[in-house]
Amino acid sequence: QVQLVESGGGVVQPGRSLILSCGASGFTFSGYSFHWVRQAPGKGLEWVAVMSHDGVNKYYGDSVRGRITVSRDNSKNTVYLQMNSLRAEDTAVYYCAKDREMFAVGEVDYWGQGTLVTVSS
Amino acid sequence: AIQMTQSPSSLSASVGDRITITCRASQGILNDLGWYQQRPGEAPNLLIYSASTLQSGVPSRFSGSGFGTDFTLTISSLQPEDFATYYCLHDHTYPYTFGQGTKLEIK
Numbered sequence: 001q002v003q004l005v006e007s008g009g010g011v012v013q014p015g016r017s018l019i020l021s022c023g024a025s026g027f028t029f030s031g032y033s034f035h036w037v038r039q040a041p042g043k044g045l046e047w048v049a050v051m052s053h054d055g056v057n058k059y060y061g062d063s064v065r066g067r068i069t070v071s072r073d074n075s076k077n078t079v080y081l082q083m084n085s086l087r088a089e090d091t092a093v094y095y096c097a098k099d100r101e102m103f104a105v106g107e108v109d110y111w112g113q114g115t116l117v118t119v120s121s
Numbered sequence: 122a123i124q125m126t127q128s129p130s131s132l133s134a135s136v137g138d139r140i141t142i143t144c145r146a147s148q149g150i151l152n153d154l155g156w157y158q159q160r161p162g163e164a165p166n167l168l169i170y171s172a173s174t175l176q177s178g179v180p181s182r183f184s185g186s187g188f189g190t191d192f193t194l195t196i197s198s199l200q201p202e203d204f205a206t207y208y209c210l211h212d213h214t215y216p217y218t219f220g221q222g223t224k225l226e227i228k
Contacts, residue, residue, distance in 0.1 A: 047217040059215035107155040111164035
């Protein structure tokens with residue numbers, strides 16, 4: 001059974017940094033790309049980033065490019081999202097999600113339950 | 122970035138109704154489009170990928186169609202559990218972008 005569990009959210013001051021983690025189980029972790037998607041309170045979904053199965057290819061959304069970095073540790077079945085220079089508009093639930101196909105980057109199928117990041121002084 | 126325009130933004134319907142939601146891409150995206158359902162307080166759930174392929178485990182009352190710039194999600198006979206918010210997402214090029222969402226409410 002596929003499980004994705006995000007952690008690391010919380011309240012952080014503007015301008016500070018935060019690292020989110022996403023632990024995975026129930027499938028061959030090293031074969032899949034992972035995405036991060038966020039949802040501000042009461043708003044729609046925003047695609048944030050993707051990282052290929054081998055960690056080589058990384059792509060970012062326009063609103064976060066330059067401030068975030070995605071990484072993964074295949075030995076720990078974990079992906080990470082590092083966010084720097086946080087702004088109030090980064091306040092959102094952050095979801096990690098796996099790609100549907102192995103060794104590809106395409107649509108997302110399984111999602112974690114999300115972790116809430118609140119940027120506030 | 123490719124813009125996805127989803128309509129309507131909200132929709133009221135009754136159990137048993139047939140409804141259609143549309144997404145229009147600002148440029149051609151072949152069939153690189155998925156549809157997601159999100160119930161309140163839950164993570165999204167993939168319904169359709171590659172514009173028209175039903176994800177495993179998703180009821181057959183859901184269907185998708187389209188190619189290029191215009192896409193539709195149809196629910197043939199609404200069930201109580203279908204009242205939720207629906208999003209399209211293109212995966213044609215980076216960055217991916219979602220439609221604004223359609224909130225489906227009970228009439």
